[in-house]
Amino acid sequence: MSQSAAATRATDDVRNRVYNRITLRLIPFIFVCYLFNYLDRVNVGFAKLQMLDDLKFSETVYGLGAGIFFIGYVLCGVPSNLALSRFGPRRWIALMMIAWGALSTCLLFVTTPTHFYALRLFTGAAEAGFFPGVVLYLSQWFPASRRGRIMALFMSAIPVSGLLGSPLSGWILNHFSTGQGGLAGWQWMFLLQGLPTVVLGVMAYFLLSDNFAHARWLTVSERAVLEADQASDRANAPKTEKSPLQEVFRNPSIWAFGLVYFCIQSGVYAINFWLPSIIKNLGFGDNMVIGWLSAIPYLLAAVFMLLVGRSADKHRERRWHLAVPMLMGAAGLLIAVNFPQSPTIAILGLTIATMGALTGLPMFWPVPTAMLSAAAAAGGLALINSMGQMAGFLSPYVVGFVKDSTGSTDLALYLLAAVIGGGSLLALRMTRALRV
Template identity: 60%
Template sequence: MHGNAPLSPPADDHRLDATFRKVTLGLVPYIFACYLFNYLDRVNVGFAKLDMLDSLHMTERAYGLAAGIFFLGYIACGVPSNLMLQRVGARRWLALIMIVWGALSAAQMFVRGPASFYALRLATGAAESGFFPGLVLYLTRWFPSARHGRVLTLFMAAIPLSGVIGGPLSGWMLGHFAASPGGIAAWQWLFLLQGLPTVLLGIGMMFLLSDTIGQVRWLTAAERAAVQDALDRDRLDQPPRLADSFGAVLRNPAIWMLGLLYFCTQAGVYAINFWLPSIIRTSGVHDPAAIGWLSAIPYLAATIFMILMGRSADRRRERRWHLAIPLLMAAAGLAVAARFPDDTPVALAALTVATAGALTGLPMFWPLCGGYLSPAAAAGGLALINSMGQMAGFVSPYLVGWVKDMTHRTDGALYLLAGLAILGVTLVLRMSPARVNR
């Protein structure tokens, strides 16, 4: 609301839908491209591993630690970064994040051993920490809660699509640059060529995004007023929030429960992101290009399933089961993949189910948070929940690497991750439908 001015009559539904389609087309494609390269950075390290471990004489456990240490920097800087976004504006802060993290990601081509890999992964995680919660906060300021499921799904479809694109692309790079001249290894080319576009996208963000609805020039004055009015009405319709300040967020058990739920959701996601190429190779496939193409199959299925579930959740105004069902799929898929690790068709089918479930759980999770956080607490609260969930990014890959070094198999770790997904189902079904089904 602006002051105590009364709300104007609601806009015609068809005109309002057309206006929000225009907002979606104006914002989401560029944000989607940015997040696509954000997740390529998560996928490409799993492919770089196929070559760099032998090149640098690193163990599986060292790789797992390097993959996971990224998230220590991420967790440490997530809340301060999102609070800084509040002060300087989303456009400038998100652009700076992209430029710095893109440069650091490309700089991983200069890794010479575990120590330098750890340092660069830690710095990259710190630089990137505010990007995702900042984007979620930014989009929720443009769309009312009834539209959050579909818009977050469209934006987060970049996650599985990064696997669809990144798997074959990374596999091709490893093969194409295997005999490259100049002493630059294929895995070094991979980091360089997938890091630099992020820098360019960050520069473009300064010119293509706006901080507020009032600054947008591609909407008419009437359209800007209709969007603002829809957001004001949405705030009036919300149930009382349980947290109205960042201090209240820290004292609220429900927020910590949301963080644990997000941890359970992310645990399977990061195991798949960092270890999918290795699991496929363990099943009997050794050609890098073939691994790349096969790894695209689970991500393609996840892209389709994610979009369908996002539309269904908004249409039905139901949030709990739209998260619980994907988590159950993730648990079942991980368990079957653990049971049949040497059978490529069965393992790939199971990983496809697990990937579709785990990745779909991400956009299905975030609309739940609106029932617990007021706009005043959203910046710090979203960042805190995200940071708690990102702890899975450290625990999950390191756990898989440690188990593989100890047993030369990954099945024990995959069973444990399946158990975490079941815990997530239990947590989400304990939530009040009246609070989260919006």
């Protein structure tokens, strides 16, 4: 081995040790925060199993309430992410978590559709900056070449929230179904899953550093490695003379990426909000059984997400690692909808759909973070995320409306499969020149 090759290998070993240390320090806590973020967002899917009968809500009321969350989310996404850049991730993330945890807990007091809509709307507004803020935060710690596996680790909190949250939610509904403490099972679920978020928000204030320059636990040499890698990324990023807001709203790539993300999220939220109900309609009546069956797709999705993320970084390939999971999401929904009389095949289809749609999420984000200029990053990532989250409003509402109108979710799932398939084609077009 030549001296230059040996030096390069030694440098790579040092760099790997630095990023492994940062990963172990940051990702586990952020992972847990995102797990509860997602659980608080979608646990209405399990609450629905009891809540609708107790409160006499229709499927359409539920779909609108589940989806209106994302109106607040979309309206506050960009300003919240800009506020995070102004006030610092540590303070802003802590404030957001305390606010949405408290609002999510208050869902136990819902008695009318208006209460339901208002709390979901304000909870969405409180959560709006968390995900795009964390994406921006992680991009300031990890270079583009390492973001595939980091985003997969971070976003594996989504399937893990389903893996752990589904059996837990089913157990809470069953265990507290007799009305202990004057609360129904669904009310206990909101209480027990909302309060931990408030505690995590307080912890975030003390555990997070605003950036690596403020991280006292890093050595001078470790900071130098991060600074060198960030400088390299900045040198390779697109340059622009426009102001940040002009770069965000006049950049056609941002709108196209937002549309791709909308297509991915259409499948994700259809699964998250309706998976328990779809499984129940396959003939399973016990909430605990529904919880365990709902966990199967999320378990396999978590494993698949990590494997694909590692593969994407290893091969420095983003295009097909994004498009193929999206196509799996569409195919899985089609399988599930065409075999309603065979629970085994239908659950297999739902599993494939969950693996594909959820893996599309972490495979998507390294693309815009690598292709956007520094001026567009904060507002651009928030706008892309906000556009994608519109699917969180439309997807559950459309499924609920179709279910009330036709007595079946079939037509809605066909439509969502078409949306995801179309998004995969746009993703292929947008990523033709990508080399990250």
